[in-house]
């Protein structure tokens with residue numbers, strides 16, 4: 571009947587991904603689950619692609635490859651979130667900061683930025699011009715995943731991006747960015763401001779092209795003392811959130827900052843919808859400190875995936891019990907580690923999807 575067809579169409583339209591319902595605080599039957607770095611080298615299928623396309627930049631900047639790699643974990647594990655295969659550094663070349671990601675070495679910035687004159691050379695990011703493949707890939711992913719999971723976008727936080735471009739790559743002591751922060755703060759602030767407006771625009775672009783939630787990675791916030799976090803990261807994160815909320819008030823924004831146990835209350839001040847916890851903080855205590863309105867994600871030590879299946883099950887149940895019902899996305903406290911047995915990842919998802927509150 572026509573009435574039936576209309577009702578069915580309405581029901582289909584209303585079938586929002588579990589992850590979005592959970593973030594909004596709706597009554598869900600279990601926590602949604604996805605894993606940071608769920609696409610990557612622990613998967614045999616990814617390693618096969620790496621053999622054929624050895625350049626990370628090619629794998630992450632070609633629409634077909636981005637879609638194929640993003641869908642690899644989706645095809646095997648059916649997570650509740652499908653994150654775009656890309657990198658936080660991907661926007662850099664469009665900002666006039668040449669870089670590469672080299673096997674065994676990690677990210678390399680060819681001309682590290684340490685002076686006001688160099689900051690002046692950094693261009694504002696125009697995603698539609700510089701990374702059209704990201705928009706195309708997100709659009710295809712939305713079609714492929716078809717609301718059975720949420721398609722997730724992401725950006726790097728200004729401070730974390732600045733760490734890479736000032737240090738010239740990964741760093742142990744962060745002495746170059748700290749020299750800049752503590753002796754020429756104005757130079758660092760002008761760089762942070764460029765990343766802030768650029769990443770706000772990038773989040774909007776991702777949402778306009780199909781991302782249903784976006785995660786901000788402040789992986790190196792852990793290097794900042796609370797007073798320095800308040801100066802060099804918090805205001806910029808807040809500015810990104812404020813800017814995005816103006817145009818996309820419904821878009822859930824997740825904030826991950828590793829080593830952030832000492833910063834949790836400050837992370838909440840950014841205005842994000844979800845705080846992603848690492849494993850140095852107890853989930854029940856994190857919940858209490860963040861308050862009932864904040865959704866939480868994460869918390870399981872990625873190293874748990876090297877344990878026995880029984881151990882993995884135990885730790886999932888522990889986190890879920892401590893997080894309580896609703897407003898919880900089950901995830902790891904950081905990305906999956908290279909070498910993690912795929913069958914343990916499969917077990918993680920199986921247990922996670924079998925949970926009922």
Ligand code: CP3
Nearest residue numbers: 606607608609610626654655656657658674676787789905
């Ligand atoms: O989660 C996902 O599956 C989406 C893909 C994703 C990648 N990088 C792919 C990638 C995401 C979300 C990122 C974010 C990212 N990139 C972060 C924030 C998350 C975190 O771990 O804190 C950071 C700090 C980076 C910078 C970066 N890119 C590093 C430190 C490395 C590792 C270098 C190395 O050789 O191990 C990369 C490269 C990278 N990005 C890889 C992957 C799967 C590994 C290299 C490869 O696959 O060839």
